[in-house]
Amino acid sequence: MRNLFAMARRIIHQIVRDKRTLALLIIAPLLILTLVWYIFGAKASEPNLAIIHYKSSDLVSAFKSVDYERMSPLQARQALADKKIDAYVDLKTPVKVHLEGSDPSRNGLAMSKIQKSMQAVQQINVKKMKTELTGAIQTQQKAIQAQQQTLRQMTEVMQRYAPSALATIMQNAPKGEKPQAATAPEKVKLDVTYLHGNDDLNTFDSFGPAMVGIFVFLFIFMIGGVSFLRERTTGTLDRLMASPIKNYQIIWGYMIGFGLFVIVQSFILTCYIVYVLNIYDIGHLLDVLIVVFILSFSALSLSILLSTFASNELQMFQFIPLVIVPQVFLSGLFPIDTLPGWVRALGNLMPIHYSTEALRNIMIRGTGFSGWWFDGLILVLFSIVFIAINILVIRASRPVVD
Numbered sequence: 326m327r328n329l330f331a332m333a334r335r336i337i338h339q340i341v342r343d344k345r346t347l348a349l350l351i352i353a354p355l356l357i358l359t360l361v362w363y364i365f366g367a368k369a370s371e372p373n374l375a376i377i378h379y380k381s382s383d384l385v386s387a388f389k390s391v392d393y394e395r396m397s398p399l400q401a402r403q404a405l406a407d408k409k410i411d412a413y414v415d416l417k418t419p420v421k422v423h424l425e426g427s428d429p430s431r432n433g434l435a436m437s438k439i440q441k442s443m444q445a446v447q448q449i450n451v452k453k454m455k456t457e458l459t460g461a462i463q464t465q466q467k468a469i470q471a472q473q474q475t476l477r478q479m480t481e482v483m484q485r486y487a488p489s490a491l492a493t494i495m496q497n498a499p500k501g502e503k504p505q506a507a508t509a510p511e512k513v514k515l516d517v518t519y520l521h522g523n524d525d526l527n528t529f530d531s532f533g534p535a536m537v538g539i540f541v542f543l544f545i546f547m548i549g550g551v552s553f554l555r556e557r558t559t560g561t562l563d564r565l566m567a568s569p570i571k572n573y574q575i576i577w578g579y580m581i582g583f584g585l586f587v588i589v590q591s592f593i594l595t596c597y598i599v600y601v602l603n604i605y606d607i608g609h610l611l612d613v614l615i616v617v618f619i620l621s622f623s624a625l626s627l628s629i630l631l632s633t634f635a636s637n638e639l640q641m642f643q644f645i646p647l648v649i650v651p652q653v654f655l656s657g658l659f660p661i662d663t664l665p666g667w668v669r670a671l672g673n674l675m676p677i678h679y680s681t682e683a684l685r686n687i688m689i690r691g692t693g694f695s696g697w698w699f700d701g702l703i704l705v706l707f708s709i710v711f712i713a714i715n716i717l718v719i720r721a722s723r724p725v726v727d
Contacts, residue, residue: 336582
């Protein structure tokens with residue numbers, strides 16, 4: 326045990342003296358995470374829209390000048406080509422929409438805004454139809470009144486000259502029924518409830534749990550792998566293997582030494598995203614920290630393992646596209662339900678997949694230990710397997726002393 330803790334102290338002193346490594350380990354994730362928070366947490370920008378042929382149109386009131394520029398057809402086409410506007414609406418009947426089209430997100434924003442205006446267009450059309458119907462009804466009412474006046478005059482004549490015939494006609498005439506008043510349909514009001522989250526949940530709140538796992542794993546993987554590689558390239562590891570220190574003590578010494586900084590980084594990063602960036606979190610901070618700690622040691626043990634297959638720092642960084650990027654895409658940050666089965670199965674072999682699910686259960690769904698124990702257990706198994714392989718690799722590369 327003395328050799329193990331001596332190794333751990335040496336690693337700790339080495340990292341403390343390396344200010345650049347400390348900054349990369351603690352400050353860099355906070356800066357990048359803040360940038361991501363600004364990007365995904367920002368409100369969507371308003372689309373730039375215009376209308377043409379508006380002077381002769383009755384629909385222009387539905388397209389407010391605050392939201393739509395008034396342009397001539399030539400100006401609108403040129404502005405669309407120069408990407409100064411995202412779309413323009415031709416108010417000639419039928420109404421046509423012309424989109425710039427190169428950015429799907431801008432297309433969606435433009436169409437959403439135009440659809441709201443088209444709802445106002447429908448209201449204008451309804452009012453116009455109502456006005457026309459009212460005019461037709463009034464014309465009919467005048468005609469009916471004229472007919473009634475004629476009937477009254479005929480009735481007066483018949484009362485004067487043929488009262489018996491009038492009595493017979495009135496007796497055989499069908500009795501009219503009083504028409505029922507039409508009732509306006511009631512407006513439907515939706516009572517919306519959320520099982521998890523609320524209507525204030527934004528994109529960053531949804532991505533946040535995955536981002537915590539991704540940043541923790543990425544930076545610990547880089548720092549741990551490069552640091553262990555430096556131990557090999559400088560000959561320090563060779564001298565350790567030539568000493569009486571045991572194989573497991575070498576690996577656990579590195580794990581404890583780096584683990585202290587792993588815990589500090591995980592604690593700072595988690596507190597920063599919860600309390601400074603104010604991400605949506607209804608779970609307990611302790612549960613979040615435990616999952617992040619377990620993931621951190623999985624990243625550290627994997628980085629030590631892969632560093633044994635690299636000859637220099639460049640080769641170590643070449644593992645990042647192979648190890649980190651697939652985990653980002655299959656972590657749950659993006660929908661994977663429609664992917665082929667073998668791709669989803671591949672995601673189940675990646676630590677960040679389990680950390681994302683565990684952190685979402687805690688932070689968004691508010692579950693306690695029952696919601697993350699299985700994912701946490703899988704992460705622990707990842708760490709155990711990586712550490713066991715590391716010990717075997719050290720044993721295989723250790724010189725045999727006769």
